[in-house]
Amino acid sequence: MPPAIRTAELSKRYGSHTALHGLDLTIEPGTVFGLIGPNGAGKTTTLRLLLDIIRPTTGSARVLGEDPRTGGPALRRRIGFVPGELRLEGRVKGRALLNHFADISGPVAPGAIDGLAERLGLDLTRQVRHLSKGNKQKLGLVQAFMHTPELLVLDEPTSGLDPLVQREFMAMVREARDNGQTVLLSSHVLSEIQQTADVVAVLSQGRIVAEGAVASLRLASIRRVRAGLADTSEDAVRTALAKLTHLRDVEVSTNGDVVRVAATVNGDIDAVVKEIARHRVVDLAVEEPDLEESVLSLYGSATNGEEADRA
Amino acid sequence: MRKPLPVFRRAIADSWRSIIGWTIGVVGVLFMYLPLFPSLGGAEMEQMIASLPEEMVKTLGYEQIGTGAGYTQGTFFGLIGFLLLTIAATSWGSAAIAGAEESGRLELNLAHGVSRVQYALESALAVLVRLLWLGAVATLIVLALNEPSELGLEPAHIVAATAALIGLTMLSAAFALAVGALTGRRSIATAAGAGVAVLGYVFNAIANQSEDAEALRAVSPYSWAYQNTPLIDGADWGGLGLLWGLAVVLVVISALALRRRDITG
Numbered sequence: 001m002p003p004a005i006r007t008a009e010l011s012k013r014y015g016s017h018t019a020l021h022g023l024d025l026t027i028e029p030g031t032v033f034g035l036i037g038p039n040g041a042g043k044t045t046t047l048r049l050l051l052d053i054i055r056p057t058t059g060s061a062r063v064l065g066e067d068p069r070t071g072g073p074a075l076r077r078r079i080g081f082v083p084g085e086l087r088l089e090g091r092v093k094g095r096a097l098l099n100h101f102a103d104i105s106g107p108v109a110p111g112a113i114d115g116l117a118e119r120l121g122l123d124l125t126r127q128v129r130h131l132s133k134g135n136k137q138k139l140g141l142v143q144a145f146m147h148t149p150e151l152l153v154l155d156e157p158t159s160g161l162d163p164l165v166q167r168e169f170m171a172m173v174r175e176a177r178d179n180g181q182t183v184l185l186s187s188h189v190l191s192e193i194q195q196t197a198d199v200v201a202v203l204s205q206g207r208i209v210a211e212g213a214v215a216s217l218r219l220a221s222i223r224r225v226r227a228g229l230a231d232t233s234e235d236a237v238r239t240a241l242a243k244l245t246h247l248r249d250v251e252v253s254t255n256g257d258v259v260r261v262a263a264t265v266n267g268d269i270d271a272v273v274k275e276i277a278r279h280r281v282v283d284l285a286v287e288e289p290d291l292e293e294s295v296l297s298l299y300g301s302a303t304n305g306e307e308a309d310r311a
Numbered sequence: 312m313r314k315p316l317p318v319f320r321r322a323i324a325d326s327w328r329s330i331i332g333w334t335i336g337v338v339g340v341l342f343m344y345l346p347l348f349p350s351l352g353g354a355e356m357e358q359m360i361a362s363l364p365e366e367m368v369k370t371l372g373y374e375q376i377g378t379g380a381g382y383t384q385g386t387f388f389g390l391i392g393f394l395l396l397t398i399a400a401t402s403w404g405s406a407a408i409a410g411a412e413e414s415g416r417l418e419l420n421l422a423h424g425v426s427r428v429q430y431a432l433e434s435a436l437a438v439l440v441r442l443l444w445l446g447a448v449a450t451l452i453v454l455a456l457n458e459p460s461e462l463g464l465e466p467a468h469i470v471a472a473t474a475a476l477i478g479l480t481m482l483s484a485a486f487a488l489a490v491g492a493l494t495g496r497r498s499i500a501t502a503a504g505a506g507v508a509v510l511g512y513v514f515n516a517i518a519n520q521s522e523d524a525e526a527l528r529a530v531s532p533y534s535w536a537y538q539n540t541p542l543i544d545g546a547d548w549g550g551l552g553l554l555w556g557l558a559v560v561l562v563v564i565s566a567l568a569l570r571r572r573d574i575t576g
Contacts, residue, residue, distance in 0.1 A: 051422045053422060053574045073423075076425075077424035079422070081423075083418050086419070087414060088415075088416075089416075091325070092321075092324075092325055101423055103320075104318075104423045105423040143419075
């Protein structure tokens with residue numbers, strides 16, 4: 001089976017700014033592919049190129065076996081798309097707008113629109129200009145999913161959605177995959193990709209800096225730990241933590257009776273938690289670092305090196 | 312089976328409020344001005360015009376204001392109707408592509424199964440149909456008021472004058488559409504549509520003042536529409552050909568420009 005998407009040396013320049021540097025991407029059919037990266041990494045540019053909303057400066061792309069440049073309306077009917085910055089305005093009501101898109105990109109199975117709207121909790125009788133950001137996003141999801149396209153291209157699909165709806169969305173993505181559809185979604189939230197995607201590519205400054213099965217990426221291993229420990233001293237905590245060589249940015253301070261610890265864990269979290277647990281724990285937070293931070297810390301040197309090589 | 316002309320149908324469905332508004336405006340203006348003609352006509356009117364500066368009379372095209380045709384031309388077709396329809400046409404023309412692009416609507420629309428050329432052509436058709444509707448309403452009202460207001464107009468000439476007015480305003484719409492397709496900027500598109508109308512009017516007014524400036528009529532769409540007085544002499548096929556021909560060329564340019572470039576916004 002040919003790949004659902006294949007790009008070769010795909011580049012996009014805006015004047016002197018290069019948004020995308022020679023992207024090579026292959027997405028197998030029937031998989032969920034996550035594109036993650038900090039804002040401005042080139043995710044939206046990539047997705048827009050695949051939909052022929054913008055055109056590449058150099059390189060080529062094949063989407064469902066066709067060139068987006070020449071595939072035209074027939075190709076785009078086979079794709080469902082949620083734009084990164086979904087803006088809907090006007091007095092048109094949700095249902096009328098969806099019927100309009102169904103006219104263009106259908107056929108849509110009877111009941112599909114209502115089914116999706118009900119699932120996401122979207123009121124189709126309201127004018128789109130009165131919808132909240134989250135409800136507009138739901139409308140965006142419905143118009144992308146309603147005609148069960150072979151390929152779903154979703155740019156930051158969960159932005160503005162509350163956690164319950166996000167969960168429903170993730171179920172929809174899994175069902176689409178089980179149904180044989182291919183899903184390409186972008187996000188700057190790592191956990192979202194981890195929960196849905198089979199394969200991930202990390203984009204930074206217009207380049208792929210890491211690609212592979214979700215579990216194989218070391219991204220998951222970076223955590224920021226903050227804890228408050230009682231009945232101990234700063235020195236004791238420092239000594240204990242010094243044994244853990246995979247800690248970085250360790251900060252220890254005293255605040256009243258409580259010793260406050262903050263550190264970045266790069267790797268096994270088990271030893272850190274066990275070390276902390278020797279003390280009376282007043283509070284504990286383990287956080288995912290923001291993506292920018294983790295991408296830069298993991299792959300930043302590689303990116304810079306490449307940059308230097310090219311220069 | 313997909314229904315035909317989805318972009319066109321949505322443009323019309325989305326703008327029915329504005330269509331009603333403009334229709335009320337056109338009807339109101341006609342009912343305000345035309346019934347006044349019998350009471351203004353004759354010597355009194357001639358006197359009033361004679362007291363105005365000659366340049367002003369020529370600029371406004373009021374030389375023949377004492378006749379029904381001159382009055383209808385001077386009030387509606389040449390002035391208020393032209394103004395109203397130019398504003399409507401320019402705002403529709405600039406909204407269709409540039410406005411949709413700036414509001415982010417175009418990106419989503421074009422990600423669906425519609426081609427760029429189809430989008431541009433159906434958008435132009437939607438503007439044209441709205442203008443034709445206003446033209447048809449104007450024709451019917453003028454026809455209805457023709458006898459009671461003692462205008463003495465030939466029905467065929469009313470249609471000819473409306474064809475000129477709609478051609479003239481469609482040209483502004485097509486300029487706005489084409490510049491919107493080229494730049495994606497609504498403000499520039501609006502300036503282009505309105506600018507063509509204003510320049511055409513000014514060139515025509517200057518040509519009215521002096522025979523030396525007669526050449527300006529060659530580049531004034533306003534002159535193409537009205538220099539051969541369709542309300543008195545019937546259809547000016549040359550002028551109509553220029554107006555409608557250029558409008559068609561601009562619509563084609565819109566389609567090609569939109570097909571070529573990146574959608575931003």
